[in-house]
Amino acid sequence: MILSLDFSSDTPIYIQIRNQIILGISDGRLAPGEKLPTNRSLAMEIGVNTMTVNKAYQLLKQEGYIITERRNGAMVSQNLSKEESFMKRSHEALKLLISEAKINGVKKEEFLNICSELYEEG
Amino acid sequence: MILSLDFSSDTPIYIQIRNQIILGISDGRLAPGEKLPTNRSLAMEIGVNTMTVNKAYQLLKQEGYIITERRNGAMVSQNLSKEESFMKRSHEALKLLISEAKINGVKKEEFLNICSELYEEG
Amino acid sequence: MILSLDFSSDTPIYIQIRNQIILGISDGRLAPGEKLPTNRSLAMEIGVNTMTVNKAYQLLKQEGYIITERRNGAMVSQNLSKEESFMKRSHEALKLLISEAKINGVKKEEFLNICSELYEEG
Amino acid sequence: MILSLDFSSDTPIYIQIRNQIILGISDGRLAPGEKLPTNRSLAMEIGVNTMTVNKAYQLLKQEGYIITERRNGAMVSQNLSKEESFMKRSHEALKLLISEAKINGVKKEEFLNICSELYEEG
């Protein structure tokens, strides 16, 4: 799995790493139970410090997307949480995105179609 | 129009101001062509530095949501439909939200229903 | 407020800092709304790296005990969360402590008395 | 006696083994004088290294909960009452738990009731 990072972005690198891994899980490039690269190897590969990778993994672990074991490294969580609270948490962000879409003249049907396609994609 | 800010949030204040104004435009509290408060008066009202308001306005201007004229201050843009720039900007964020929803077990129908409701709301 | 740290302990320093601050809030040495030292000043004072203090503050923030603002530094949260979920989270740790007490011949009344005293203390 | 371990927990395996054995002694599943499995058999059973079991046993021995003899393997200690050493060891942990409970709005009566129930349980 290849991570595409933008070092000049405002989004911190560890957040970008987190986001990329979430996208990977969502579209199936990373399967539940699959091992992730070690801190060191991923850090080497993408040219960042191990602390930065560690921070991303800590966040993903805390969010329940991965688990880390001292002996086996990190792997994608096997029972992804079906967390009811998720939509509550992301409600505000979604509301903002939809408001922007509306202002930009995106009709409801159109917006739902885009969402539908993105959902199918991965 | 009242802006609700959370000073202890991770989201920078100028981004919060921007977001609130976008929500206001979307739900009709701010009409196209309507004048926004001056930097100074808004800064006074919400208790922040004028530079912070200025930064929010600059961002909104750059995104095409408002127009600023030296004489008249800022006002909501009157032709707001430019789908393409929006979809380019927001595609990534929407994709991430949908990916997270999927991983958390939110079914497509359910997600679209929520979007539909939020679209109707404001 | 003075923090007593044990650098030779197995408990990581950032956890010790967190624990000490929780104790301080509990016994009133730190009042809700009170400002905490800045990362830098606390780090200097106790002779650790700013990252270590930062990690402790991040944890306390995430647990809802403090809030951090970029401009004002960190302060004790003003509405401490009355979180119902707390006893659920700490149930296991309490169960273990009580089991140890029992094995060591501490009678129920005695244990409750100790708890009662500790509760009054701070 | 079955040990339930969580390999993805932050708590080291040898500590989890120790804790489970303490819980077992407390609720009577393990009686004073009862023999514990050998290092090797327990290690096999739960799928860990013998060193890990050994470390747990060493800790339990040091805390006075079990006795190890070269010939007979390990067994639950027959005289388990040494209040003082326990209270010294656990005082700090209990104090912290109670402080957190207080901050989270758990009243003293409520806390004592929960302790009382847990004490009866096992």
Add this chain to the structure above:
DNA sequence: GTGGTCTAGACCACC
């Protein structure tokens, strides 16, 4: 001035 992020190293506990 503040918190937040990041680097290039290092050491340690666990297994």
Add this chain to the structure above:
DNA sequence: GTGGTCTAGACCACC
């Protein structure tokens, strides 16, 4: 060998 912690620096965004 692995993740976790820590240091001594540095720079940046925000305000």
